[in-house]
Each structure stands twice: as C-alpha cells, then as structure tokens.
Amino acid sequence: MLDISHIIPLVCFWSTVTTEVSKYKQEVVSNNIVSFIHCLLFMVHYNYDYNVDYAVHMSIGYYTYDLMYIISCIYKLNSKDELKKRYPFIIHHIFAIYLLKQSLLSESKEHLLCGYNILETSNVMLYVSYHLHKEYENYLNLNILSEFFQLLWYSYFRVIKFSLYVHNNNTHFFQFYLSTKVVIFAIYYMGVVWSYKLVKKNIKNFNTMKQLHGSGGFLGFKPKNTH
Structure with missing residues (x-):
C-alpha cells in the first residue's frame, strides 16, 4: 500500500542530494548524476529483492521531486520552447508514478515491477552518454x-x-x-x-x-x- 508519510521525506532527500551534487557540478550534470543514482538504487533493490516496497516509494519520491523541478524550470523561463523540450519528461514521470503506485495496490505487483525494472535498466547508457557529452564534449x-x-x-x-x-x-x-x-x-x-x-x-x-x-x-x- 502507498504510504504518503514516506513520500515527503523522500522528496526532501532527493532535493538534498541534488543540492549537494550541484556544489561540484553544473546543474544539468548534477541532475543527470542524481537520476543515475536513483536508477542504480532501484535496480539493486529489485534485483537483490531487498526492501522492494521501500524502493518503490523511493522511486515515487524521486519522480515527484524531479517533476516539481521540471515544472519550476518551465515556470521560471516562461518559454514555449522550454515546455516543448520538457513535456515528454513530464508525461514520462507521471506514467512512472502511476505504474509504481499501481504496483503497490495491485495483485500483479511482481509483473508490474518486472516491467518497470526493464524500463529503468534501459536508461543506464542514457545517463552515461549524457555525462560524457557534458563533461568531455x-x-x-x-x-x-x-x-x-x-x-x-x-x-x-x-x-x-x-x-x-x-x-x-x-x-x-x-x-x-x-x-x-x-x-x-x-x-x-x-x-x-x-x-x-x-x-x-x-x-x-x-x-x-x-x-x-x-x-x-x-x-x-x-x-x-x-x-
């Protein structure tokens, strides 16, 4: 079952991690690093079957934080181009939160999380490639x-x-x-x-x-x- 009391602290956790990493890296790089950290954490929890329910809440917290961050960027820049560039990520994050929530409520939890793990695993090289592009252009x-x-x-x-x-x-x-x-x-x-x-x-x-x-x-x- 979805425990809202876990979500707010986890949103704050991801915000804090991003703030700390941003002290050493430019904003786009730090956000990518934090996304990669989230991806690896979920994969480890899932593949070692360790506290998976908490990992699901952790992912919901991450996507909620990142969704708030994306919306704040669009609001600050007030640009149609920024909205056009970021709206696929908004849709992606909403879909991810929905699937994760359903995995906590559904009897098909095992099958939903199997699919979600495939999706997270697919992003590994995306984060690596983006980091190399920004740091070693x-x-x-x-x-x-x-x-x-x-x-x-x-x-x-x-x-x-x-x-x-x-x-x-x-x-x-x-x-x-x-x-x-x-x-x-x-x-x-x-x-x-x-x-x-x-x-x-x-x-x-x-x-x-x-x-x-x-x-x-x-x-x-x-x-x-x-x-």
Missing part, C-alpha cells in the same frame, strides 16, 4: 562510441526486452486495468520513438566519422575553433 569519438552503445542498450531493453515481457506475461497483462494497459503501451511507444531518434543520430555520427577519418581526424579530439 571535445572527445568526439568517445561521445560517438557512447551514443552507439546507448542505441544498442536502450533499443534492446525498450523494444526487444519489453516486447518479450509483454508477450510472456500476456495473461496477467490483459488482467490489468485499462488505464494501466494504456500507460504501458504509451511507454512502449515512447521507447520506439526514442530508439528511432537514436538510430538517426547514430547515422549522422557515422557520416561524421567518415568525414573525420578522411581528413585525418580519427583520434577523436575535436579541435576548438581558434578564430
């Missing part, structure tokens, strides 16, 4: 390689692994509430769309690598413009 080959592994990792878990999860649990899946099924299909669709974007990005990266290799720039360090 001049190392072009490194970033291209990380984006290639991100494509393989993300697409495997979000498209192949998640499809197998739905197929193997079809009996339980069709017993879910209609709203739960809609959310699962929506998340699956978002994963397919993002995988497609990663394919396009990697094709562009491949063409860039060919050009650099032809001009002797295969070492991977992108020289800064001195003009």
